């Protein structure tokens with residue numbers, strides 16, 4: 558089969574790989590019909606996540622058709638069209654029993670902090686991902702869900718990560734009625750976080766980024782007020798001015814390890830790798846939220862410590878909520894919001910590439926060329 562293969566930082570190829578096989582009775586093999594590249598894949602592409610192995614196939618946002626099932630699979634049949642959450646989880650451990658699917662304790666032999674993720678560095682279990690024609694889906698009775706008939710494929714694929722993560726970011730913000738919410742980052746995750754903030758009762762939603770086309774999307778998709786931080790001497794001061802000098806009630810951090818906005822932090826975090834990424838967006842969140850406010854962090858970071866303003870967070874009495882998204886937990890409510898048109902994930906899709914052109918897709922998305930906000934990948938299995 559054809560699959561995306563990592564050959565080192567900034568080196569993505571499409572190569573012939575052996576077909577995945579059933580390794581466990583509860584595995585399924587899924588023929589991928591649509592995949593996406595996530596902002597998290599860019600951290601891998603840039604060589605920023607530890608233990609990203611040459612030869613690995615990325616891709617944790619994908620949908621497809623069940624091609625084969627193991628002997629114990631009961632919930633899926635060959636031919637079912639399925640959406641697969643980016644988390645691999647067992648469904649029965651202490652964490653899964655509490656809905657903490659992204660922290661499953663049974664699926665990742667390499668680390669105890671995070672559970673399994675398709676197509677990510679080996680710190681998340683080393684499972685091959687879905688930017689390929691076929692993929693092995695472990696715990697096939699637990700993660701995948703049949704795609705509802707009414708759902709558009711492009712909404713379905715985004716619900717497997719980007720959209721679910723935006724919604725989760727807003728949930729982590731514990732938004733109360735009338736709250737002023739600031740979303741840092743207008744990528745796919747931030748855009749859905751801004752849409753979701755209204756659903757959770759926000760009275761005002763402000764989105765911060767540096768890319769005009771993404772800010773325009775935040776206005777059209779999420780009816781948000783937008784701020785290009787490169788136009789202000791200090792975006793934190795502007796956020797204070799906007800909020801009677803108190804600060805926002807809630808800040809959602811949807812940027813993560815590769816945040817721009819401070820040359821020093823950027824070099825220390827992403828070039829010299831002295832910390833697990835640049836925490837500038839996180840520090841802006843700490844500075845922009847009011848005392849006693851809440852920050853929801855979904856931006857991803859490496860495991861080593863960051864120069865985070867932890868003392869300020871403590872002195873302000875902040876609540877910081879964060880996690881990898883337990884995707885399937887968000888689905889029942891999100892499905893209704895997508896069906897009713899309150900969440901419109903596919904509005905963010907700007908590019909569609911055949912699998913054979915995935916190297917170009919990574920380049921365009923990484924360099925933010927051609928107004929790229931979200932690229933989809935179309936594997937053309939025979």
Ligand SMILES: NC(=O)c1ccc[n+]([C@@H]2O[C@H](COP(=O)([O-])OP(=O)(O)OC[C@H]3O[C@@H](n4cnc5c(N)ncnc54)[C@H](O)[C@@H]3O)[C@@H](O)[C@H]2O)c1
Pocket residue numbers: 595596597598599600718719722741742743744745746747765766767768771786811812813814815816817818837838854855856857858880881882930
């Ligand atoms: N927690 C999870 O489960 C989960 C899931 C998916 C993605 N993520 C993470 O969420 C983050 C966002 O993902 P995405 O797909 O939207 O990525 P993306 O790279 O497309 O978007 C990030 C956006 O942040 C903007 N940005 C950079 N520095 C900024 C700053 N200082 N302030 C405000 N905006 C800034 C960029 O211009 C860009 O538009 C990534 O770190 C990704 O790894 C986490």
Ligand SMILES: [Zn+2]
Pocket residue numbers: 595596597598617643718719
């Ligand atoms: Zn992702």
Ligand SMILES: [Zn+2]
Pocket residue numbers: 646647648649650651652653654660661662663
């Ligand atoms: Zn589990």
